[in-house]
Every structure is written in structure tokens, then in C-alpha cells.
Amino acid sequence: MSAKANHYDVIRKPLITEKATMASEDGAVVFEVAIDSNKPMIKEAVEALFGVKVKAVNTTITKGKTKRFRGQIGRRKDVKKAYVTLEEGNTIDVSTGL
Amino acid sequence: MQVTETLNEGLKRAYSITISAAELENKVNEKLTEAQPDIEMKGFRKGKVPMALLKKQYGQKLLGESMEEVIDAAMGDHFEKSGDRPAMQPDVKMVDGETWKEGDDVNVEMSYEALPAIPEVDLKSIKLEKLEVKADDASIDEALANLAETAQDFDDRKKGTKSKDGDQITFDFLGRVDGEAFDGGTAEDYPLVLGSNSFIPGFEDQLVGVKAGDEIDVKVTFPAEYQAENLAGKDAVFSCVIKAVKKPVAAKIDDELAKKFGAEDLAGFKTQIGERLEEEYAGAGRAVMKRGLLDALDKLVSFDLPPSLVEAEAGQIAHQLWHEDNPEVEGHDHPEIETTDEHKTLANRRVKLGLLLAELGQKAEVEVTDAEMTQAIMNQARQYPGQEREFFEFVQKNQQMQQQMRAPMFEDKVVDYVFELATVTDKEISKEDLEKAVEALDKE
Numbered sequence: 001m002s003a004k005a006n007h008y009d010v011i012r013k014p015l016i017t018e019k020a021t022m023a024s025e026d027g028a029v030v031f032e033v034a035i036d037s038n039k040p041m042i043k044e045a046v047e048a049l050f051g052v053k054v055k056a057v058n059t060t061i062t063k064g065k066t067k068r069f070r071g072q073i074g075r076r077k078d079v080k081k082a083y084v085t086l087e088e089g090n091t092i093d094v095s096t097g098l
Numbered sequence: 099m100q101v102t103e104t105l106n107e108g109l110k111r112a113y114s115i116t117i118s119a120a121e122l123e124n125k126v127n128e129k130l131t132e133a134q135p136d137i138e139m140k141g142f143r144k145g146k147v148p149m150a151l152l153k154k155q156y157g158q159k160l161l162g163e164s165m166e167e168v169i170d171a172a173m174g175d176h177f178e179k180s181g182d183r184p185a186m187q188p189d190v191k192m193v194d195g196e197t198w199k200e201g202d203d204v205n206v207e208m209s210y211e212a213l214p215a216i217p218e219v220d221l222k223s224i225k226l227e228k229l230e231v232k233a234d235d236a237s238i239d240e241a242l243a244n245l246a247e248t249a250q251d252f253d254d255r256k257k258g259t260k261s262k263d264g265d266q267i268t269f270d271f272l273g274r275v276d277g278e279a280f281d282g283g284t285a286e287d288y289p290l291v292l293g294s295n296s297f298i299p300g301f302e303d304q305l306v307g308v309k310a311g312d313e314i315d316v317k318v319t320f321p322a323e324y325q326a327e328n329l330a331g332k333d334a335v336f337s338c339v340i341k342a343v344k345k346p347v348a349a350k351i352d353d354e355l356a357k358k359f360g361a362e363d364l365a366g367f368k369t370q371i372g373e374r375l376e377e378e379y380a381g382a383g384r385a386v387m388k389r390g391l392l393d394a395l396d397k398l399v400s401f402d403l404p405p406s407l408v409e410a411e412a413g414q415i416a417h418q419l420w421h422e423d424n425p426e427v428e429g430h431d432h433p434e435i436e437t438t439d440e441h442k443t444l445a446n447r448r449v450k451l452g453l454l455l456a457e458l459g460q461k462a463e464v465e466v467t468d469a470e471m472t473q474a475i476m477n478q479a480r481q482y483p484g485q486e487r488e489f490f491e492f493v494q495k496n497q498q499m500q501q502q503m504r505a506p507m508f509e510d511k512v513v514d515y516v517f518e519l520a521t522v523t524d525k526e527i528s529k530e531d532l533e534k535a536v537e538a539l540d541k542e
Contacts, residue, residue: 017141021148 007045010037014092015081028085029092033059035080042082046092053087101176112209115172117165119203125164126157169206211406238371260307261343266291267305268342271316275334287341298324305338312340388513392451395516403449412445459512474503 012032014020020030033042039057046054060083064076086092101115130152135145137152173188188210261267270286272279292302300318308314316336324330416438475493479486493499 015141016151018143018146020141021151 004048007048010034010041010045011049023083026085027055027088027090028083031082031084033080033082035061035078037080037082039082042084046084050092052090052092054084055087056085058083058085101172110209110211112207113176115169115176115206115208117168117172117204117206122161122164122168122204125168126153126160129160129164130156165204169204172206173208237375238368241371241375260309261292261305261340262307262345266344267308267340268344269305269338269340271336271338273334273336275329275332280329280334301336305340308340308343310340310342314338314340387517391513391516395451395454396447403446403453407449408442408445411449412441415444415448416441455509455512458516459508465511470507471500471504474507478503 010033012034015030015032017030023030029046031042031046037045039059042057042059043054046052046057060081062079062081064078066073066075068074101113127149130149133156134147134149134152137147138144139147139151139155169190173190188208190206190208192204192206266289268287268289270284271288272284274280290297290302290305292306298318298320301316304314304316304318314337316338317333318336319333320329320331322331419441475490476486478493479489482489493503
């Protein structure tokens with residue numbers, strides 16, 4: 001499957017955190033993804049962009065914090081994260097970039 | 099790590115050091131493990147950054163550092179094992195510097211000149227003459243006369259005698275610019291030595307040839323760069339009333355003069371001068387003896403000298419001499435100076451004696467203590483009145499400066515030490531002979 005332009009819109013960036021490192025031990029990679037994407041879209045995009053087989057995708061939405069700025073109440077944007085588990089034998093080096 | 103000798107010729111040494119990739123990596127890992135607990139990174143709690151990530155982030159930077167350290171350690175090891183002491187900083191270069199990449203073994207070529215082994219010197223066999231000069235009455239009197247001249251008095255001239263250059267006149271004056279008196283332009287009974295240039299140019303000249311009781315107007319122009327701005331460049335008229343004209347007289351050598359110099363009476367002053375003279379002679383005698391010692395040492399021992407040191411020294415001598423010959427060139431932007439054979443012989447001697455003295459000092463554990471160092475710095479600081487503090491701090495912060503001051507002190511102490519061991523015979527000579535000996539020193 002070749003990469004298409006909209007694939008790049010789905011996946012924003014890889015997340016490199018302590019939790020992500022822990023997940024990588026089970027063959028999973030964590031990405032920040034577009035808020036309006038769904039699991040099949042994410043699976044397609046990861047397979048196309050990194051050339052790997054995806055076993056499963058779990059997503060979660062982290063709600064943005066409510067913040068005050070000069071007394072006005074504002075809200076930070078929500079972020080969707082995807083925990084992408086790869087089929088055995090597949091790896092993604094997240095720290096090198098696309 | 100492997101060290102192989104590639105050159106061993108005279109004092110020249112060259113080695114090739116091979117450091118395996120694994121060794122280098124170990125070093126990097128070691129460094130990372132050490133630093134890990136203190137690293138903070140976004141997304142991780144402090145000290146929880148995984149090793150793999152750290153290596154990716156900081157590995158490159160640490161690699162260079164580790165390489166340097168490993169090579170340094172290898173060199174240090176080598177010097178310890180072989181007992182060689184390099185004459186200068188060893189020349190180190192990587193064999194495949196351009197093409198080297200991570201994971202390769204590191205090949206380093208190191209070359210240096212070893213300091214020669216310095217043979218034992220039997221210091222007792224050195225025979226020296228200590229020149230001693232007693233300050234005799236004649237030279238004390240001479241010194242006294244010299245002092246008296248500097249402390250000249252002035253005596254009244256006969257009435258009506260005209261003043262001459264060098265005379266002291268006492269006079270009142272009132273200065274006016276444009277008919278107005280100005281600040282600092284008046285004085286009464288002012289003693290002025292003609293020709294002493296203590297007044298503005300032209301003033302003293304016009305007072306030559308006056309008599310006591312004269313009243314004259316002195317017309318002068320203040321110089322353009324006069325310190326008082328309102329007067330600079332203006333014409334001024336000074337009306338002067340001459341009160342007395344005095345001629346210079348050499349001070350009489352008596353108790354009065356002695357008191358002027360802070361002594362009790364003339365006899366005491368004479369002993370003081372005698373002591374000072376003898377101190378001076380002792381200093382000169384020591385210089386002669388030191389030269390004798392250095393000559394003796396020079397003859398006594400011989401060993402190979404590291405050519406790079408000799409060349410550096412010869413270059414420096416040539417450079418210095420060139421500057422003395424061409425005082426008009428202040429900077430260092432002149433062509434390369436050729437060293438001649440003469441410079442080289444001199445350099446040879448200096449390097450040899452320098453090495454020898456350093457070795458002797460080290461063996462005898464001669465050291466310049468901090469207290470002595472501080473003393474020396476204080477002495478130097480006194481040359482900069484008002485800025486002693488700054489100078490003191492400057493020296494304390496400046497390693498090179500300290501080194502520069504420490505070196506001659508060390509040399510002196512070593513020389514003292516050798517004097518103690520060597521066979522020294524006292525020899526009393528006359529002042530003239532000592533002077534000749536000192537002159538002979540200066541000629542070389």
C-alpha cells in the first residue's frame with residue numbers, strides 16, 4: 001500500500017514518554033493522531049507510512065485542561081492518542097522521524 | 099589498547115596506539131550510566147530516561163570526549179610504564195581522522211622527544227671561589243660624597259651678584275592674565291631653582307641674570323596643553339620681586355648630613371653605608387660565583403638535548419636580539435628571524451643548564467614555598483604604588499605570571515643548594531677586581 005497525502009494528516013507525531021517506552025516493550029508504538037481519525041484510518045496510515053503490519057489499535061482522548069487567561073475561561077484542545085500494536089517482527093524507530 | 103613503538107632514535111620517540119571500538123563504547127556507556135540519574139527530559143521523570151534514548155541523544159557528543167580521555171589515559175599509562183618524560187607536549191594525530199566512523203578502531207600516532215636521562219653530578223668536585231670585598235674607607239667616603247652632592251644646599255651670593263643657571267632664587271610673584279590675577283598665580287618667598295623646569299617653559303630663563311632686590315615682569319605664554327584649561331594658551335604677566343639669589347653648595351659631610359639621611363651621627367652613617375656597600379659587593383660576588391658554577395656544571399656533564407627545545411630556545415634568543423637591534427619595531431609582525439650558530443650554542447647551554455638545575459632541584463627536593471612566593475609578589479607589587487592590590491590579584495589569578503616569578507626563585511634556591519655542597523673557597527679581592535669580574539659577566 002503506498003502512502004497518500006491524507007495518511008500524513010492522520011498521524012501528527014510519535015510520543016516519546018516513559019509510558020510509551022514501556023509500551024514499546026510489548027511491540028507497541030504511541031502516536032498523537034488527528035482528533036477526527038478512527039482506528040481503521042490509523043491502522044491504514046501506519047501500515048502505509050512505515051511499511052509494517054499492525055495487529056491492533058487502541059485510542060484514547062485526553063481532554064484539554066481548562067485554563068484562565070486574564071480572568072477569561074479558556075480550554076486547551078483535546079488530544080487523541082493511539083497505541084498501535086505491531087505484528088511480531090515489525091518495528092518502528094520512532095526517534096528518527098519520517 | 100595496544101601500544102607499539104615505531105621510532106626510537108636518539109631522543110625521538112614515536113608510538114602508534116590502537117584503541118578497539120569496544121573499549122571506546124565501554125567508556126561512553128560508563129559515562130552515560132554515570133550521568134543518567136541527573137538527566138531530565140520531557141515525557142520522563144528525572145533519571146528515568148532509558149539508556150537507548152540517551153545514547154541516541156548524547157552518544158555522539160560523548161564519543162569525542164571519551165576518545166580524548168582514552169587516548170590521554172593511554173599516553174599517561176605509557177609514560178608511567180616507560181619512565182620517559184616528554185620534553186614538550188607530545189604530538190598526537192589520528193591516522194584515519196577523515197574516514198573514521200563510529201564502530202571503527204581508533205588508531206593514533208603519537209610522537210615526542212623524551213627528556214634525556216640526566217647523569218649524576220658529583221657536586222663536591224666543583225670548586226668555586228667566593229669573592230669577598232671589604233668596603234674600605236676610601237669607597238665609603240666616595241659613596242658619601244656622592245650622596246652629599248644630591249643633597250645640595252644653597253648659600254647666599256654676594257649682594258648684587260647676578261643669578262645664573264642652577265642658582266636658587268627666592269622671590270614673590272603675582273601673575274596676571276589680561277590684567278586679572280588668577281588662582282595659583284601668586285606666592286611669596288618662593289624658592290625656585292633655575293633650570294629645574296618646575297615652572298612653565300620660558301619662566302625660569304627670564305629670571306637668569308637678576309639680582310636681589312630687582313623687580314621685573316616676566317611675560318610668558320601658557321602652553322596649549324596646560325592642565326588648567328582656563329589658562330592654557332593664554333599670555334600671562336608675572337610681576338616678580340627678587341628677594342635673594344643663592345648659589346648651590348655641596349652639602350658638608352658632617353653629622354648634619356647624616357641626620358638628613360636618618361642616621362644618628364656621621365660615624366653611624368658611615369657604618370650604614372659600609373654595610374650597604376658590602377651587601378652590594380656580596381650580590382655581585384654571588385653573581386660571579388653563580389656564573390662560575392654554571393660554567394663548571396656545563397663542563398662537567400654532557401647529555402643529549404632534545405632538539406625541539408633547543409630550537410625553540412634559539413628562536414627565542416634570536417627574536418629577542420633582533421628586537422634589541424631594531425627597537426623601532428614594536429609589534430611582532432616582522433619576517434621570520436634566522437637563527438645563527440651563535441644563537442644555537444647559547445641555546446644549547448641554556449637548555450642544558452636549565453634541565454640540569456631542574457633535575458638537581460627535584461632530587462634535592464628544593465621547593466619554593468607559598469610564603470616565599472607571596473613575599474616575592476609583594477616585593478614586585480611595591481613597584482606599582484597605589485595598585486598593589488590589583489597587581490596582587492592579577493598575579494594570583496594568572497598562572498603564567500606566577501610561573502614566571504617562580505622560575506628564577508627556584509633557580510636561585512637550587513644554586514644555593516649547590517653552593518652548599520660544592521667546595522667553596524673564600525678569596526678576598528679588591529673592589530676593582532670585582533668590578534672587572536662583573537664586567538666580564540656582562541660582556542657575554
